[in-house]
Amino acid sequence: MPKQPFDSTGVSAKQAELYQLSNADLLTQANLIRSNLVSWVNDNFTLDNGQQAFLNSAxxxxxxxxxxxxxxxxxxxxxxxxxxxxxxxxxxxxxIGTGLECDFSNTSGFAAKGTLVFEVDYS
Structure with missing residues (x-):
């Protein structure tokens, strides 16, 4: 998968790429994110110097x-x-997890819903 710019367009494009993957390949990516977010972001997005510095100092x-x-x-x-x-x-x-929910029912099983929002506020 090609690197995307770390902006709203690039995040949308990366999401579209990821969601075309098989469930097994998508799970691999999700586990890479969970195990080393910084490396995954660096491998999947082009960051400017300020973004890189922020990520490294978070x-x-x-x-x-x-x-x-x-x-x-x-x-x-x-x-x-x-x-x-x-x-x-x-x-x-x-x-921000906007309405992020994880439900489990013994009749309908597991269900996840909602949207994850990253909001960058320059003040």
Missing amino acids: DPRWIQYTAQVTGFAVENRLGISLAKKGTGSGKLVKT
């Missing part, structure tokens, strides 16, 4: 959480989007 707790929820979203073929707002020099990245 708190490991945020990386761990983001890796788990992103892996879950990918494995279950849920929507993922990247939104940017503001123009300042400060940067806040939020990982």
Whole structure:
């Protein structure tokens, strides 16, 4: 899979590529995301210097959480989007699970739904 720019268009394109994979291959990608998010992002997206610096300096707790929820979203073929707002020099990245749900019923089985949103706020 070719590298995509790390912007809303690139994230959408990468999602489309991933969701064309077989379930087994998609699970492999989801597990790679969960086990090493930073490497997976570097392997799949073209980052500018600021994005690379931010990713390399991110708190490991945020990386761990983001890796788990992103892996879950990918494995279950849920929507993922990247939104940017503001123009300042400060940067806040939020990982927002919009209606992310995981249900299990003894009659209908497992169901995952919702959308994962990465919001980058430049303030």
